Each structure stands twice: as C-alpha cells, then as structure tokens.
Amino acid sequence: MKKAVVLGAYGFIGAACVRALQADGYAVCGVGRSLESAKKIFPDLVWIIRDISQTLESDWKELLGDADVVVNASGALQDGTRDNLNAIHVGAVERIVSALSGTHATFVQISAAGVSDDAPTAFFRTKAHGDAVVMASATNWIILRPVLVLGSEAYGGSALLRASAATPCIGGRVFADAPIQTIHVDDLAAAVAHAAGGKLGTHFVADLGETETHTFAELTHRIRSWLGYPKWSAEIEIPEWLLRLVGTGADLLGWLGWRSPLRTNALRSLKSGITGDPSHWQERGGLAVRSLEETLAAIPATAQERTFSRMYLLLPLAIGCLSVFWLLSGLIGILSFENAKSVLTERNVSSGIAAVAVIGGIVADLVLGAAVLVRRWSRKACAGMILVSGAYLLFGSWLAADLWSDPLGPFVKVLPAILLAVFVAFLLEDR
Template sequence: MEILVIGGDGFVGRYLCAELVERGHTVTSLSRSPDPEVLPDDVETTTGDVTDYDSIEGAFEGKEGAVNLAALPPLHQPRPGTFHDTVCTGGAMNATHAASQHGIERYIEMSSLGADLNSPIAYWRTQGLGDMVVQYSDLDWVVLRPSFVFGEGSETFAFIKRYTTPYVTVLPEGGKYPTFQPLYVEDLAQMTAETLENDQHVGKTYDLGGPDVMTFAEVTRMLYRAEGKSVRVFSVPMRLAEIALHAVDPLPSFPLGVDQARALQMSNVTDHNDIDAFGLTQSDLQPLSEYLGVESVQQKRIQQPTQ
C-alpha cells in the first residue's frame, strides 16, 4: 500500500513509518522541515504544512492510505504564531479534504484521549472538533485516541525533566493529578498500522491506553529512578499554581499558561481500553516500568471487562 504519513518524522511518526516499512508498505513522510535522518532509508520525504491546504494537497496524489499525526503538544503553550485550532481542527479539515479529492482508501486521524469539542482546554477541544470533521467525512476513516505515549523522544518525558528536579521537587497537589495510562509508542504504531490494513476498523473511534494508571508524581519518580536518582515531592495547592500561571499567561516567552494549569487537573484514563479491538490484552503491552528498567511503583492495573 502507498501510504502518506503527515508528521512522519515526529515522535510517533518515526516509529509508525518504521512499522509500515517493515510490513512491506511504501511510505512517504510529510512535514514542514523533513528530517530523513530519523526515518528508515526506504521512506520518502516531502515538504508541506498541514495548516496550508495547497502545500499538502499534491502529496496525496497516488496514495492509498493516509495518517494524520499533526498536533501541538498539550503541556506547552504553542509558540507565537501557531494555534491549536489551525493545526488540530484546520489540519484535519485540510487533510480530509485532500484525501477525499484524491480517493484515499483509508484515512487515520491520530487524536488524543480526552478529545471533546466541549472541553475547556484548547488542545482537547480542537482535537474533538478535528475528530468530528473526520467522522463526518466521506472517507473510510479511523480515529485513534491514545493516552500519554512514551518512548525515546517522548514530549511528556521532556516536559517532566524540564519542570521538575531530582531529589526534591514541587508539584501542584503533590502530583496526584493528572492521571495517565502510559502507552508504549511501538504498541501504538502496531495498532495504527493494523487500522490501515484491516477493514474491520473502518468507521471506529478507539480510546487506547497502556496497562497501568499512574499519577504525574509516579511517572516523575519512575523517570528519575531510571537515572539512579530519588525524588521527594512537595505539594502546592492547585489554586496557587493556577494563580501563578494566570499571571504569566500573557508572556509569550513562558511555556506554561492557563490551559496547561487546566490540563494538569485532567484524568487521561480510558473508560474502556479499546486495545481489545486489536486482539490485545493488557499483558501484551509494555509497561512504563519495564521500558525504563526499574521496579514498578504501586500502580493500578486496568482490568479488561469480561466478555
């Protein structure tokens, strides 16, 4: 299959491109500034910006499948001149229109767990609007909504290391929020590849998570423990954190703001983990502790419902 991956040289994209090549597909990665060094040699690259329809439309020519991975990080304020609505919602509109114009046989939208057009948080609200654009299109679509995705190059890992410190750190409410269901990037790449290959997934929206539920503090401790460092977490009331972030929100140089304060209170856990649609159980997925090579903290193991 000839497949176009929008954002193919990003964190999830580079793993997905490798998975698709291994399965025998012909892959083209589209991004604003292509980086072929992070991709398999067999992957072609092309330049385009998902917020600019004319720049991406031609890349769909001759393709049978397309995957849209374009999004902005939810835990950082967008850099000046970029907006969640133009990337998440506008990007979905541009990509689905181009896919429809070129008769794409299978279209995959990578969304996020918590996407909801009524969300007070711009990232999840615009993801929810983007999902709706896809779901009302004339394409054979699949929408994937993963929780926090981890692996080498994880944006969440980078966020934690930037805004916490080893040995002693301060977190809103002691880091008991938000809660995550960490999903290994290679597990996500395999499920994404299957949605391209298997007709049974057409027209489905899947909420996806890993085998464990963890708090922000637990993820932080585990990440430092992998480096041989301990972390003692001190708590600050969430209200004080919100006030501080409201105060700096007008500053374009500061990477956190009001939306990030709200995001730090969100649960990012599935009501039902749709990995079973891919014939998987929790034991088939790689836990964060195993990936980091550390002993697991006390985590709540998600139980699959009895069929």
C-alpha cells in the first residue's frame, strides 16, 4: 500500500485531503502541531506531532523517507504569536523539498490563487516565495492554487462568509464588486489525490476553481438564500476606514492568539478579489470542479448551519462582554474599597479578613477579565469565572443571605454571568 503524508492534516483543507487519499487506497499519516486537535478530527490516524516551522531537514528525511506522496496543506493567514508566515510558507518548504530531493516521492504543494512576489499581502508574497522554492527543487512537484474554498465545515473565511450572510434584518456591503470564484473542498481534495496518483504528470502549476465568477455581493446574497433567510430589509455600505479599523483591531487580537478572518491580510485579499484561471488544469485532463450552485446543493444548510452562523457573530461579543464585566468589577472594587469592606464588616466579619477577601476578589476579577482575552487562556478563564462566581454566591449566602432580596440584585445578577461564561467555554473550538 502506498503511503501519503499530509502536513496540516487536521485543517479544513488538510482533513479533506486525508479522506480523499484514504479513499484512493493510501495509508495516510498526518502532521500537525496539536495532538489534542489532531485526535478530535482523526482519532485513529497515525500522527506526527511537529511544529513544521521548527522541524529540521534531518528530521524530515527520517519522517518522510518512506512516503510516496507528501501533501503540504499547512499555512497561516498572518503573522502572530502562533504563526510566522516566512517560517511556515518558505523556511519549512525549503527544508522539506531538500529532504525529499533524490527520493521517488511526489510533493503536492497547496498554494493559493493570486500569489505573486508583488501581491498586496504578506500571505500571498510568502506563498509565492514558497512556490518558487518548490519549482526550483529536484523533487517531483505539483503546485495547486485553489480559489475560495467552501465546504460543510466552516472555518476562517468560509465561517465569516456564513456569519456576514446571517446578520438579522440589515446587511453590510463590503467590497461589493470584488470578483470571487469558489471550489468545493472535496473537489480540491479529489484534485490532490488525482494529481498525486501520477495521472497528470509532475512539474506543473494549476489554478483550481469554477469557471464562473461572482461579485462578493452576489456570493453573500447566494449564501444567505442557501441558509434559508429572506432578503435583508436594507443594506448599508460599510466605509473602508471602518474596515481598516476592524482589521487593525483583529491584527492586535492576533497577537493574543485569535486567528480572526477579519485581519488585514484577509480584508486586502478580499478587496483584490479571489480568482484564478482553471484552463491549465482542464487542459491537463484534471477532474471537473463544481459550480457554486452545485457546491451549495452538495452541502444543504440545516438548523446547525443557521445556528453556527449566528453564534459566530455572537461569540466575540460574548467574550468582550465577559472581559468588560470582570475588569469593571475589579476596578469598581478598587474605587469603592471601603464600601466593599463594609458589606462584610457590618455583618460581624473582622476588618482584616474583610480586607483580604475584597483584595482577593479584586485580583481575581482583574486577572480573569484580562485572561479571557488571551486565546490559549480563554477557556480556563471561563472555568475560573464559574468557580469564582460559585464561591462568591456560596460564601455570600452564608455571610450575607439578605443580599438575595436586595433590590439591585447583587447575587441574582451573578447567575447570567455564570451562564455567559459557560456559553463561551462551550463555543471556544478552533476546529
């Protein structure tokens, strides 16, 4: 049985490639940097847990020495705490193709339509540099450049597209005339498996996508219809200065670990359009690619799709609300320290113990309010919020049970805060 190794195998595109290669009879091994994420997607797959941007050429020679096919489906949209574009798109590719030099393996590089050395974003420029490394190598290489990839799984740009199409009543128009082509993720994966089998030869570059081009406005309307929502009552043109502001905010959040599809690179890419020329793929005898209508027909929208589309919009608002709530609680505790102490001292708690309790509460509030904004700590912060709130209600009921009947509801208001923390913790999934 032939062996295939897929880099980025638990990602949106990588996972589809794993399934397509398995269907073609390959024994597939996945490469990814998170064992937890890997096991969620393919619990029975053989996994190599590595950060590809840090893996040495000597390690790649050992890991890929018996591979017949190597598929590079890894990538990142923008630099951040977790990602370095040059390291992932160029440095890692240099070491991989060097390790494969002189072997019989076919190396399939999944790039992106529109890459060039003078592209407007670092994503496209580094992808172009990585492609150039592949083309100059001594491997049996193939480079496939898909357009906008859609599928039943919503992640990144495809998740944002669903969310923007699901806004209630009023829609926002952004880059309405930007040209867009699409491809079903399964068509992309089938193309990878087809090319990897040697049916089309090697040493070629091909764009992958449907032949028809849509404007972004048309695509958004079609996705809204696919979700089952009626036409918007009105549409508002979103000014570019506001989009730039949103992109800058998303970039800053990227340094806290949030890989938002609203980052500057994504917005610039969308503004430029996402199109390719699939003629070379067709001329080589490549598999047919479905149109947008056929793609959407193949992934019918369900209640889960509609719920996800709305929840995707609400999650960042919910996280922001939690952060503001806890940070303000801590700041108000600092500003009203004596009043906070008096709640306990008036109920026969010693001044020293009351001061320690108030200070502890202030520190916990500020730490949790800040921690929920950091991606790798956000779920733990939610768990901390639930525990601290529970302790607050427990000890508060013991020491000051009368506050349950207070007209301002200091205890009652904690209950929806707990529920909001539970809601955010359950929705914090990368894949």
